[in-house]
Amino acid sequence: MFQKIKTFVHNENGAVTVDWVVLTAGIVGLCVAAYSSIERETNQLSADVSATVADWDVTTTQLTASDGTSGG
Numbered sequence: 001m002f003q004k005i006k007t008f009v010h011n012e013n014g015a016v017t018v019d020w021v022v023l024t025a026g027i028v029g030l031c032v033a034a035y036s037s038i039e040r041e042t043n044q045l046s047a048d049v050s051a052t053v054a055d056w057d058v059t060t061t062q063l064t065a066s067d068g069t070s071g072g
Helices: 002-010 015-054
Strands: none
Touching: none
């Protein structure tokens, strides 16, 4: 029985797999956190730009060439 436990403790066959799983989970977590932060800020920026553009008073004018034509 003790021999099986000793073999299990010293066996490293699954250690690399566990390392990769933990590393990948950490990277995914970091990406999710970054995406969440970026999304929140871009949504706020979009709302600010939309509010600013909505307040603009846009008028169009017909340009006339020096010879009196519309130039089109």
